Amino acid sequence: MNPRISRVMRWLLFLAAVPLLLYVMALAWLWWRQERLLFQPDPWPPEKPAALAEPDIHEVWVDVPGARLHAMHLQRPEARGLVFFLHGNGGNLASWFVNADFYRRAGFDLFMLDYRGYGLSSGSITSEAQLMDDVRAAWAAVAPQYAGRPVVVYGRSLGSSLAAHLAVEVRPALTVLVSPYRSMAALAAEQYPWVPLALLRYPLRTDAIIHRIEGPVWLVHGESDTLIAPAHSEALRQAAGARARLLRLRDVGHGDVQDSAAYLQALRAELDRLPAP
Structure with a gap:
């Protein structure tokens, strides 16, 4: 040649x-670097959040292998029940625990957990199994206090899959999934089609287990959500069967669901519908 x-x-x-x-x-x-992309905690603010100055809101610490998790608990002796809240992938409790008055008026306590590396929680997230074990540990720390009262497992965005998996195991009176996704694999396929799905270490398959939730499931999705399309909630509603209902919010996106009057009114109705202790 x-x-x-x-x-x-x-x-x-x-x-x-x-x-x-x-x-x-x-x-x-x-x-x-999946953890850096999926989990985006904010540092704890230098000033104490205003919510912690309220006498019925307490800090709770949950010890887990290799870390100590920080939680906040709105707790009153006359509460009808508990909302166990798993938040989204950004921020921390300082930015998430801001609606205590709503739950007071509804007669429910509120427990909210910061995942590893979020806010004051130590450690770092290294696997889906570890993340779910932490959620179970937090549940075990608070749920026994509400024996005989209705308990709601609530998941927002990232936390929706964690909430669905927990609900399969603990059978709450109501499971609330706000801005949920079918699975992280399905979401990645939409946003990063060039990434092989086998690469994902956090599949978070809500679609594979939602039919196993025995109680009622209430899904909420903003119709203007550009991060997680409402089609995810539609698919989950169908997979869950007759026990699931879906509220679609007009002119609402991904990060402003909590500001929607229609959402707050509907959530209050769902809580009011739960049986008395």
């Missing part, structure tokens, strides 16, 4: 290999 042609061919092969190498490097980066 002509040496000049041989050099050209080697150069062409090199150019063809560069995109493949970059692609493999990108996949390797995603494999090791």
Whole structure:
């Protein structure tokens, strides 16, 4: 072969290999950095959140292997029941625990957990199994106090899959999933179609287990949600069967559900519908 042609061919092969190498490097980066992409905690603010100045809101610490989890608990002796709240992938309790008055008026206590690395919780999230074990530990720390009273398992966005998995195990009076997703794999396929699904270490398959929730399931989704499409809630409603209902909120996106008067009115109605202790 002509040496000049041989050099050209080697150069062409090199150019063809560069995109493949970059692609493999990108996949390797995603494999090791998934936690940074999926979990986005904010540091605890230097000033104590106003909610902690209220006499019926208490800080709770839950010890788990390798970490100590921080939680906040609106707790009153006359409460009808409990809402066990699993929040989304950003922020921390300082930004999430802001609607205590709503639950007071509804007659329910509120327990909210910060995951590992969020706010004052120590440690870091390293697997889906670890994350679910932490949720179970928090549940075990608070649920026995509400024996004989209705308990609601509530999950928002990221927390919706955790809530659904917990509800299968603990059989709450009501499961609330707000801005949920079918699975992290389905969400990734929509937003990052170039990423092989086998690469995901946090599949979070709500769609595979929601039919096993024995009690009523209430789904809520903003019709203007551009992060998680309302079609995810539609698919989950169908998978859950006759026990599930879906509230679609007009002109509501992903991060402003809690500001919707229609949502708050409907949530209050759901809580009022639960049986008395």
